Amino acid sequence: MGCTTILVGRDASYDGSPIVARNEDSANGEWNPKRIVIVSPADQPRSYTSVLAHLTIDLPDDPLRYTAAPNAIPDEGVWGEAGINAANVAMSATETLTSNERVLGADPMVEYQPATGAAGSEGYRAAVAGGIGEEDFLTLVLPYIRTAREGVLRLGALLEQYGTYEMNGVAFSDSDEIWWLETVGGHHWIARRVPDDWYVTMPNQLGIDSFDLDDAFGPAREYLASSDLREFMAENFLDLRLPGAGPSGFLAARSISLPEHGSEGGVAGGPAGGSRGALPGGVFNPREAFGSHTDADHVYNSPRAWIMQRHLNPHDDWDGLSARHTPASDDIAWGRTPERKLTLEDVKYVLSLHYQGTPFDPYSALGSEAQRHLLRPIGINRHSELSILQVRPYRPQEYRAIQWVAFASNPFNTLVPLYTNVERTPDYLANTTGRVSTDSLYWAQRIIAALADGHFNEIIPEIERYQETTLAAGHANLRVTDAGLAGSSGGDAGTGVSAAAGRVAGETEIRQLLEAANEAIAELVRTRTDELLGKVLEISSNLMTNRFSRSDN
Incomplete structure (x- = not known):
């Protein structure tokens, strides 16, 4: 699981x-x-x-x-x-x-x-x-x-x-x-x-x-359910509310930050206790x-x-x-x-x-x-x-959606933001196979995690610098690309990414620009990941159990 x-x-x-x-x-x-x-x-x-x-x-x-x-x-x-x-x-x-x-x-x-x-x-x-x-x-x-x-x-x-x-x-x-x-x-x-x-x-x-059956089988504004859920509950005695109790019993008395809209927190609206033949209602x-x-x-x-x-x-x-x-x-x-x-x-x-x-x-x-x-x-x-x-509701439909991606153990990896309105994704993220290779971000991040785990306190500062640098570059890539698509001047020195200036009119041109932005951030992450792998390998190697120096004695 x-x-x-x-x-x-x-x-x-x-x-x-x-x-x-x-x-x-x-x-x-x-x-x-x-x-x-x-x-x-x-x-x-x-x-x-x-x-x-x-x-x-x-x-x-x-x-x-x-x-x-x-x-x-x-x-x-x-x-x-x-x-x-x-x-x-x-x-x-x-x-x-x-x-x-x-x-x-x-x-x-x-x-x-x-x-x-x-x-x-x-x-x-x-x-x-x-x-x-x-x-x-x-x-x-x-x-x-x-x-x-x-x-x-x-x-x-x-x-x-x-x-x-x-x-x-x-x-x-x-x-x-x-x-x-x-x-x-x-x-x-x-x-x-x-x-x-x-x-x-x-x-x-x-x-x-907390679930409002009356809303689910009425206006369905906040809740939805399978068509026979109430019958299923009644026939199988799955309604565990005590007679006269609130919607959630003990949990209702201890819960916090319940929403103010709908019937949340109200008294149960139907028979409690799972009576056969009586359809439950209200909040349970x-x-x-x-x-x-x-x-x-x-x-x-x-x-x-x-x-x-x-x-x-x-x-x-x-x-x-x-x-x-x-x-x-x-x-x-x-x-x-x-x-x-x-x-x-x-x-x-x-x-x-x-x-x-x-x-x-x-x-x-x-x-x-x-x-x-x-x-x-x-x-x-x-x-x-x-x-x-x-x-993102504040961006046009053509470049509204972003999928931020990371692989392997999260304490040791970083996120790569990808525009999703594209025809292809960068090879560094797409070409993973069963063969271990640093040509794949998946395997590179898994190798780094395995090496760093045994020397966590010595290596985590390097991981944190890598995460900060790459995440900042990811945000910059989105900002610059969004600006280029909106017609602002593109490009930003020092980020390693760029965007075309001027408004992009056609759907094909928009996708090409988004794909170029994805490739740019993937390549930057590849460079930073390779650098991190070298540092992690050096630190781990120098801390191996079989290390020995004549000055140790």
């Missing part, structure tokens, strides 16, 4: 852009090389067959162009993960979630069943296709949507028709809003619009902690009804929400024996208002956290050996890629 997500509403972000960001993590003990590509309409399949579930689905004939972060080794399928399409709609798929036995017993996962026996013989059973999953979601949905809400509705319809073999959370955004969808069992789902002044933290655990807590509260959550999931919110809302009560929120708290809010607007650097930092400033930091001497390895870090060794999807 892997991945960590943060969502930032437009009023909570530094520039008014809704921001969707997620670490894609591989399974423990495995590497999963990634690359960033453009999928053109001609390359999008019209009949899609999944590798893991052996499911074939016919697709519409009018796909949009989109970016994706597929596996470099496609033996298990595409796994497109994160991208932005030509309509400037972003999708991140998926955050693996947890559930509970009651939900899975009522609506089991739709798993692939291989054939048994020999065809034509007694007892033969033909193979049965499974449902859709993380391997498929981006390919099946992103090319066909023009708003974030459309993304929820298309994926929801596919889930109801084909089912899924795993629990997942999926984010959609456009220039106005973010929607977050969570699967519930094999065929059911819920989705909530992220309030504009909130950020949301998502470890690998069902997250939504999906995390209690559909999620998990296991011992594993308290070392794997809830600590990640705790450390992210501890950093972004530092004046709340997070530390000490009597703290309101601890790493093992089950009631850490799904979303809240930050203490100030959040930047891209804030997003990158929290998705790199390894419990700095606490006894749980594996690189610190603060805690005991047991404490330093007790909790699952966000900035873990097995990151595959990070995509921060930014759709």
Whole structure:
């Protein structure tokens, strides 16, 4: 199980852009090389067959162009993960979630069943296709949507028709809003619009902690759900509200920064307790009804929400024996208002956290050996890629969307901003293969992380300088390119990037300029990464265990 997500509403972000960001993590003990590509309409399949579930689905004939972060080794399928399409709609798929036995017993996962026996013989059973999953979601949905809400509705319809073999959370955004969808069992789902002044933290655990059924099955302004969710809840006793209680029971009494709009925080509007035949209404807590509260959550999931919110809302009560929120708290809010607007650097930092400033930091001497390895870090060794999807409402449609990309372990890497309205991505990010090579940013960043980890305190200053220099260059690249496209004088001495002066009129010319800007920042990052690798190699080599000097004696 892997991945960590943060969502930032437009009023909570530094520039008014809704921001969707997620670490894609591989399974423990495995590497999963990634690359960033453009999928053109001609390359999008019209009949899609999944590798893991052996499911074939016919697709519409009018796909949009989109970016994706597929596996470099496609033996298990595409796994497109994160991208932005030509309509400037972003999708991140998926955050693996947890559930509970009651939900899975009522609506089991739709798993692939291989054939048994020999065809034509007694007892033969033909193979049965499974449902859709993380391997498929981006390919099946992103090319066909023009708003974030459309993304929820298309994926929801596919889930109801084909089912899924795993629990997942999926984010959609456009220039106005973010929607977050969570699967519930094999065929059911819920989705909530992220309030504009909130950020949301998502470890690998069902997250939504307040849901308005009356809105979902009425005006559907802030909430959406599978068509028979209320019947499913009633028939399977999944409504856990006490009679006469508020919408979320204990959680409602402890929650913070609830939105002022809608019916949030009101009294439950329907029968509580899951009475068979009576459809529930009002506000309830999906995390209690559909999620998990296991011992594993308290070392794997809830600590990640705790450390992210501890950093972004530092004046709340997070530390000490009597703290309101601890790493093992089950009631850490799904979303809240930050203490100030959040930047891209804030997003990158929290998705790199390894419990700095606490006894749980594996690189610190603060805690005991047991404490330093007790909790699952966000900035873990097995990151595959990070995509921060930014759709900027203040820029024209032609160059509105940016996909910020990083590979390998986040504490040691940097972000590369790529315009998405292009026909190709730089080779340094696109040409990853299974062969280890510093010609690929993925492998270069993975090598740096592996070398730096064993000598963290000696090497981290070099990493921090690299991150500051490359991120500054990335921001400069966007600023200069935006200015050139807007008709301002282009070029900026000292950044290593440039933009053509004057207004660019044609669509082809715009894409060419965006591709040139992408190539420029990729080449700058390549140069700085090679320099960093040399420094990290030198420091690590001089600190090898078998080092010896006659002056040592």
